Amino acid sequence: MPWWSWIVIWIALVALSLLFFVVLGVRLYRKFMTTVKELGEAGDRFGHLPSATPVPAPAEPGTPATPTALASGSAVYAPPARVRHDYEAAKAARREARRLRRVQRKADRGQPQRLHDIEFS
Structure with missing residues (x-):
């Protein structure tokens, strides 16, 4: 095998590995951008706090308030x-x-x- 064939083989190996890393980088970038987009949408959707329902005040100062069902998240x-x-x-x-x-x-x-x-x- 001539000496220049080893140079061609190594150039092909390096080119293929660089191509592999570029493809991996593009896929990683696309997945990252999709994740950031979904995270932004989730932040917009869940960014506000639900309004808490106030506990009714007791009728007389000595009587406790009657327990009512809690609102979601409170x-x-x-x-x-x-x-x-x-x-x-x-x-x-x-x-x-x-x-x-x-x-x-x-x-x-x-x-x-x-x-x-x-x-x-």
Whole structure:
């Protein structure tokens, strides 16, 4: 193999590696610009804070305010006891809704009810 063939081989290898790095750089730049664009859109969409619903004032100075459901996103500024109460109330409501659906489904199918599901009123 003549000596100049090694020079041609090395030039081809260096050119291919440079081409590879250029292609990688272009892809990285495009992905970066897409990410920056989406980040800007997300900043515009979520840049404002939701308005917090005010807690109603008590009727008399000695009576506590009745707890109401928290607005979305206001749990950060709410007292922990109120957040816990709202969580437990929503959990109980979901549990009761599931129980009612289960009772109705079993009644529709003619299946026997569980004693735990039957409401003793």
